[in-house]
Amino acid sequence: MSTPPFPTDNRRPLTLRDVSEASGVSEMTVSRVLRNRGDVSEATRERVLAAAKSLGYVPNKIAGALASQRVNLVAVIVPSLSNLVFPDVLTGISRTLEDTGLQPVFGVTNYRPEREEAVLYEMLSWRPTGVIIAGLEHSEAARAMMMNAGIPIVEIMDVDGEAIDSVVGISHFRAGHEMAKAILAAGYRRIGFLGTKMPLDHRARKRMEGFERGLAEAGLKLEDREFYEGGSALAKGREMTAAMLARSPDLDFLYYSNDMIGAGGLLWCLEQGIDVPGRLGLAGFNGVDLLEGLPRRLATMDACRHEIGRRAAKLVAGQSEAGLVGGERIELEPTIDMGDTIRRP
Amino acid sequence: MSTPPFPTDNRRPLTLRDVSEASGVSEMTVSRVLRNRGDVSEATRERVLAAAKSLGYVPNKIAGALASQRVNLVAVIVPSLSNLVFPDVLTGISRTLEDTGLQPVFGVTNYRPEREEAVLYEMLSWRPTGVIIAGLEHSEAARAMMMNAGIPIVEIMDVDGEAIDSVVGISHFRAGHEMAKAILAAGYRRIGFLGTKMPLDHRARKRMEGFERGLAEAGLKLEDREFYEGGSALAKGREMTAAMLARSPDLDFLYYSNDMIGAGGLLWCLEQGIDVPGRLGLAGFNGVDLLEGLPRRLATMDACRHEIGRRAAKLVAGQSEAGLVGGERIELEPTIDMGDTIRRP
DNA sequence: TTTCGCGCCGTTAGCGTTAACATAGCGGGT
DNA sequence: ACCCGCTATGTTAACGCTAACGGCGCGAAA
Numbered sequence: 001m002s003t004p005p006f007p008t009d010n011r012r013p014l015t016l017r018d019v020s021e022a023s024g025v026s027e028m029t030v031s032r033v034l035r036n037r038g039d040v041s042e043a044t045r046e047r048v049l050a051a052a053k054s055l056g057y058v059p060n061k062i063a064g065a066l067a068s069q070r071v072n073l074v075a076v077i078v079p080s081l082s083n084l085v086f087p088d089v090l091t092g093i094s095r096t097l098e099d100t101g102l103q104p105v106f107g108v109t110n111y112r113p114e115r116e117e118a119v120l121y122e123m124l125s126w127r128p129t130g131v132i133i134a135g136l137e138h139s140e141a142a143r144a145m146m147m148n149a150g151i152p153i154v155e156i157m158d159v160d161g162e163a164i165d166s167v168v169g170i171s172h173f174r175a176g177h178e179m180a181k182a183i184l185a186a187g188y189r190r191i192g193f194l195g196t197k198m199p200l201d202h203r204a205r206k207r208m209e210g211f212e213r214g215l216a217e218a219g220l221k222l223e224d225r226e227f228y229e230g231g232s233a234l235a236k237g238r239e240m241t242a243a244m245l246a247r248s249p250d251l252d253f254l255y256y257s258n259d260m261i262g263a264g265g266l267l268w269c270l271e272q273g274i275d276v277p278g279r280l281g282l283a284g285f286n287g288v289d290l291l292e293g294l295p296r297r298l299a300t301m302d303a304c305r306h307e308i309g310r311r312a313a314k315l316v317a318g319q320s321e322a323g324l325v326g327g328e329r330i331e332l333e334p335t336i337d338m339g340d341t342i343r344r345p
Numbered sequence: 346m347s348t349p350p351f352p353t354d355n356r357r358p359l360t361l362r363d364v365s366e367a368s369g370v371s372e373m374t375v376s377r378v379l380r381n382r383g384d385v386s387e388a389t390r391e392r393v394l395a396a397a398k399s400l401g402y403v404p405n406k407i408a409g410a411l412a413s414q415r416v417n418l419v420a421v422i423v424p425s426l427s428n429l430v431f432p433d434v435l436t437g438i439s440r441t442l443e444d445t446g447l448q449p450v451f452g453v454t455n456y457r458p459e460r461e462e463a464v465l466y467e468m469l470s471w472r473p474t475g476v477i478i479a480g481l482e483h484s485e486a487a488r489a490m491m492m493n494a495g496i497p498i499v500e501i502m503d504v505d506g507e508a509i510d511s512v513v514g515i516s517h518f519r520a521g522h523e524m525a526k527a528i529l530a531a532g533y534r535r536i537g538f539l540g541t542k543m544p545l546d547h548r549a550r551k552r553m554e555g556f557e558r559g560l561a562e563a564g565l566k567l568e569d570r571e572f573y574e575g576g577s578a579l580a581k582g583r584e585m586t587a588a589m590l591a592r593s594p595d596l597d598f599l600y601y602s603n604d605m606i607g608a609g610g611l612l613w614c615l616e617q618g619i620d621v622p623g624r625l626g627l628a629g630f631n632g633v634d635l636l637e638g639l640p641r642r643l644a645t646m647d648a649c650r651h652e653i654g655r656r657a658a659k660l661v662a663g664q665s666e667a668g669l670v671g672g673e674r675i676e677l678e679p680t681i682d683m684g685d686t687i688r689r690p
Numbered sequence: 691t692t693t694c695g696c697g698c699c700g701t702t703a704g705c706g707t708t709a710a711c712a713t714a715g716c717g718g719g720t
Numbered sequence: 721a722c723c724c725g726c727t728a729t730g731t732t733a734a735c736g737c738t739a740a741c742g743g744c745g746c747g748a749a750a
Contacts, residue, residue, distance in 0.1 A: 374728085
């Protein structure tokens, strides 16, 4: 018995006609049965379903979508899957869409605008019901495509900027700003920043800007800063922390642009026997629950990842079903979690 | 200026006809230009492109796919995005497909067979070029659908079982088995297992079976075992480790079904001042590089996540382009990493 | 009886694109 | 002048499905 090239016999693909012939009714009736639409008697319904099942018929949505001008896909475009944040958002979207009949389709841009443009073009060419896309910064062409698409567009994660249609997210500027205020309120004064070397990660940039603004309002500025790229975040957090403290030993606080490098820093500090949060305070960003279980809880700020996914999905679903209006702006409030690495009053 | 319901003027969607009228050539010629297919003079090509751009025309792939019977989508179906493993696989797939003209479409099943069936049905109804799906265990209906689809099917992650078409993965049974041998070779004898309470995570189950087989071959069996569900893996690792060692204080090795709970266990042991790996050895599974940077490197086994993604994507791309045969079986060799938590000879 | 309504099902005409074939124009070899 | 062959473009007919409408038969109302 030799293996065939594909796990199929090479008869031509099944169509409605096959099912219709097998069950002795018209194609239209089969179509009605399979979509639960229109009146069909119980008897024929069963006959059709039996025929479809026994043939192994799978409807062709390409033809269906073309004929009905309706597509149940929602394009979801994110910069990365390794960021830890985005899988959570996607999960939220996925779950929420599950019972709406809508189907998310994910695309990844690797933080590259050209790539974003290409992915968007590709996805729009499937005429989705809506678009959920991370960030407010897009190429001119990408913005134009979205404006012209005539479908709900939801930009997520970030609200600092001008939206195309709807937005769901948090203000990263404010997140940084609030964290600065909290840190200053706790009495820290000589502060270092550790982040990623990603000019195109606008949200990280805005957090830092908000943070610096917060310091500036107290007449302070960052004493030191360090950026990394690539590699394991936890390990990089260690290295950068070691390097920075070697260079600027009198810092009393380190603000990390994400929890993973923060956790690396925390582990390193604990090993060095540094008094955290007494002599040195630490804070990260994201509230990744993955990290619950560290020896000490890192101060952080919840980025409302699931909630963002859910709300964005609901917006798209609502607009497509009920014909709601769009142009909505939902700013979520990230809650600060002081953890064990900022000293309490 | 009031906000319109959608970010578009409400003219009807653009078609080839609009571009053809704007540029004064036939729809067919426009189609040729936009697809770079067939001979078109440089002059008209430019004219058409200009018209398309100025109108903001985005081709309708639904119609295109129906007419050409070709779809550039690859369905990718995984059980979860929070598992840490799958985002890596997806990244590998995504990257590899980037320069093939193929586009991955992701679906998530939450480890539920009914859900897998539904997602698969939905995806097949878009007539993708190929399917990449995690695992070898599927419902009868799902198997039947894939057998009948007439397209390359690549089952990934796992090779222990009967494949529908092609497989790319590792033997989780062997992974568990090898780890058992390595542990025994290092002289450990009283061994506990800590895992997840997921009867439907077949790969975790197979690792455990392989592991127990390895012990059995040395006349040993698991002294204790503990399972968890939900919550932060790191925290659960701590809790379970504490509980198990309280219950079975004379264990000399703990095998964790994944690195995250292993890391939690490791942190707990270090805090307790337990001599690792002298008095107690630890090992996990996955080789998540996220965890590089822990105080001590947890022994683990690389699951070849990126490589699996890449190879699977290449298989699909190869079969669709070059008409290769399929039915391929690629078993990758997970490498064991002894880390710092298994004592060396 | 006629008429109307309604449940059930069929017929027709696209949806927007591309495959396949047809055609027009043009230069060159004979 | 003729035909050949090539390039550049147009025409026609699907692709597989669904919207819209039409029609038949039957029971109830007039």
